[in-house]
Amino acid sequence: MPTATIDPAVLEKWDQEYIWHPFTQMQQYQQEKPLIIERGEGSYLYDVYGNKYLDGVSSLWVTVHGHCHPRINRAIIRQLEKVAHSTLLGLSNVPAILLAQRLVQMAPAGLSKVFYSDSGATAVEIAIKMAYQYWQQQGNEPYRHKKKFLCLQLAYHGDTIGAVSVGGIDTFHRIFAPLLFETITAPAPYCYRCPWQQEQSNCRRECLQELEKIIQQHQHELAAMIMEPLVQGAAGLMVGIELVLDRTSKEPYPPEAQIGHRVILAARQKGLILRPLGHVLVLMPVLTMSIDELRQMLTITYESIAQVTGA
Ligand SMILES: Cc1ncc(COP(=O)(O)O)c(C=O)c1O
Known part of the structure; x- marks a missing residue:
């Protein structure tokens, strides 16, 4: 039952006609029925037909206290009444x-x-400039050369040019390579595909040892190191499920299988919003989600994986 004041069919048509969606394969998007959100409450988003979805990615990791929290809404309105x-x-x-x-x-x-600052990417730009300026203002000869940034492979820091320069996700960043500044990269702690073929039981933190070596080798030219807080590299930043063709060999799905996209569409049919990052499913629940809602999120996720992969 449509709940929006404008006919959902018109919204769907205008969405396809006027919006360029970020990180979205537009050719494919335009062939599918768009999911148009009208409102949110707690852990849920509601579309223009009144269908309810668990927000499994906290609207791209920004919804901490749930949607439409009355206290936050009241505070915003109070401030707007004074000055915007x-x-x-x-x-x-x-x-x-x-x-x-x-x-x-x-x-x-x-x-x-x-x-x-007003976004993650611009905060990164500011941090890069501050670190650079700090060394430039030291005045002494040896510090003048500290202009480079050390970043982790597979990192994601946003989409402005500085943030892309210190990022490491090839699919997103490859095309902009000629515009980016040079960086020094260290291996990400990507334990599922450890470059040293180690398992948790025999891990000797080879990636940390490598990082230490890189810092020693480049410290004369390093302005700063940048990494995502707590868990490093977009490969490990969120809770992700990497979908593979074969669990033993870890053989990946070919990109044309669009496995991540197909699983998130199946989850959507069951009332859960997830994001694919290639063949990785990203789960980042609203931080106030209840245990029951978290269980429901996981049940739908596993059911959707089983439905699409037959596993
Ligand atoms: C670790 C990290 N840094 C920066 C950003 C960019 O933030 P924004 O989208 O607000 O520019 C993101 C976005 O996902 C992020 O996950």
Whole structure:
């Protein structure tokens, strides 16, 4: 039953006509019925027909407290009634000061100032520029050469050119190679396909040893190292399920099998939104998801994998 005030068929037509969706194979997208979200509540998103979906990727890892949290909504409305935007260039404002003070209180010792940004990629750009500028302003000859960034293979830091430069996902970044600055890369802790063919039981942290070697070799030219917080490399950043043709040999599916895409479409039919990253299924639930909802998410995920792969 349509719930949107505009006819869903019109929205679907305009979506196909006017929107270029990021990280989306548009040729394929235009052949499929789009999923158009109209509202959200807690762990769920609702489409224009009123169908309900568990948000298994927290709307791309940004929904921490669930959708439409009344307290957050009220705070946003209260602020909008005062002022929507005022610059920090040479001026300040009340919420910026209060938030900065609280963030510094929570942050580890030594992190004593806040520089605001508006997205993950622009935060990365700022961090890159700060690290670079820091060494340039040391004035001394040896530090002038510290201009390079050490990053992990398979890393993802966003889609602006600086963030892409320090990223390592070939499918996303290959075409922009001529625009990017040079970096030094270290192996990602991608334990499922360990470059040293080690298993957890005999792992001697070879990738860390390699990283140490790289730092020693390049420290005279390194401005900083960048990595995703907590778990390193997009290959391990989120909870992912890597789909393989053969579990023993770990033989991957050929790209034309579009295995990840097919599984997320099956999950969608069962009321769960997931993202494929090639043949890896990304699960990143809203952090306030209940245990029952998490169980439901996993049940649908496994059922969808079984339905598509026959495994
Ligand atoms: C670790 C990491 N850094 C940066 C970004 C880019 O963030 P944004 O999409 O807000 O630019 C992402 C996005 O997924 C991310 O996962």
